[in-house]
Amino acid sequence: MKVERFSRDELLARVAETRLRGFDGARPYGRGSLELVTMSTDDLAPAQRYVLRPTVDTVLTLREELLTEGLDMFDLDGGAYVRGVPVIPPVVEESVEPDGRTVWIINDGIHRVYAARSLGLPITVVRATGVSHPYYALALPGGWSEVEELDELPERYEKKTYRDPSNYKALFREFNEVFPGVQEQRRKSNPEHLRA
Numbered sequence: 001m002k003v004e005r006f007s008r009d010e011l012l013a014r015v016a017e018t019r020l021r022g023f024d025g026a027r028p029y030g031r032g033s034l035e036l037v038t039m040s041t042d043d044l045a046p047a048q049r050y051v052l053r054p055t056v057d058t059v060l061t062l063r064e065e066l067l068t069e070g071l072d073m074f075d076l077d078g079g080a081y082v083r084g085v086p087v088i089p090p091v092v093e094e095s096v097e098p099d100g101r102t103v104w105i106i107n108d109g110i111h112r113v114y115a116a117r118s119l120g121l122p123i124t125v126v127r128a129t130g131v132s133h134p135y136y137a138l139a140l141p142g143g144w145s146e147v148e149e150l151d152e153l154p155e156r157y158e159k160k161t162y163r164d165p166s167n168y169k170a171l172f173r174e175f176n177e178v179f180p181g182v183q184e185q186r187r188k189s190n191p192e193h194l195r196a
Contacts, residue, residue, distance in 0.1 A: 003069050004081040008036050011079045011088060014178040015126055020133060022170025032130030036077065036089065039125055041117035044092055045103035045139035047160050050148045051114045059115040062087075074116045074123045079179075086179040093128040095135050103139045108175055108183065114147070136171035137162050 012034045019025040062082070063073050071080055079088040090109025096102050104127065106113055116123040137160035140146040153159075162168035176183045 001065060001069060002081075002083060003066070003071060005071070006079050006081075008078040012036065012126065015088075015091065015128075015175075017178050019174050019177060020170065021172040021174055022167065023133060026133060028131045028133045028173065029128050031132060032128055035127050036124060037127050038075065038122050039092070039104065039127070040122050041113055041144075043104055044090075044113055044123075044125070045095070045105045046110055046113075046144060046147050047105055047107075047135065047137040047139055048110050049140065049146060049159060050150045050153070050157070051111055052153070053149050053151055055111045056115050056118065056149075059111050060118070063115070073112065074119075074121050076124050084181075086182045088179060088182060089124045089126050091126045091128065091173075091175070093131050093135055095139060097139055099141070101139070105135050105137075105139050107135055107173060110147075117144070133171055134163055135173075136160075136164075136168045 015034055016029045017027060018029060019027055059073075066073055066080075066082065066087075073087055076087070076089050079086060081087070088109075090112050091107045092104045093107050094102060095105040104125075107128075109125075113123055113125075140161075163171065
């Protein structure tokens with residue numbers, strides 16, 4: 001298996017360049033702080049209501065394959081390209097929720113976090129503080145207990161509770177621009193009032 005590693009410094013520098021889909025392409029991490037830390041999955045707040053079982057299985061299989069190459073995707077000190085596809089730590093952000101809670105919301109990588117959680121393992125994440133624009137969805141009030149395991153995404157399934165339902169895509173982080181291929185495009189499923 002072809003594995004090309006890259007450093008922590010390169011990872012953090014590229015994540016810092018991430019732009020929003022709206023707000024004139026603002027860089028939400030440009031003036032904030034990014035660090036690579038290992039966290040318990042209990043301390044991470046999901047915003048997404050589901051994980052896809054086939055994707056979690058793929059993450060676990062890939063992890064096993066990469067362990068034979070000396071790379072643990074749950075304990076990365078930077079990132080790697082595997083068969084040309086970027087493998088990076090999940091990205092979490094400090095998020096103040098409407099109910100006053102401050103949480104570490106999972107911005108990107110819920111399937112990786114869920115896979116680590118299924119093994120009872122902590123996971124290394126890119127942790128962002130001082131973000132200029134909030135994440136586009138809210139943390140699930142019940143945390144992990146509200147995350148469903150699905151085989152596929154049902155039609156009209158509302159994936160998240162959006163911070164601004166009328167324009168939620170404006171706050172979407174475009175990680176694919178800094179790491180092409182890192183964000184998998186999922187089938188659109190949202191109810192009609194959220195389709196854009």
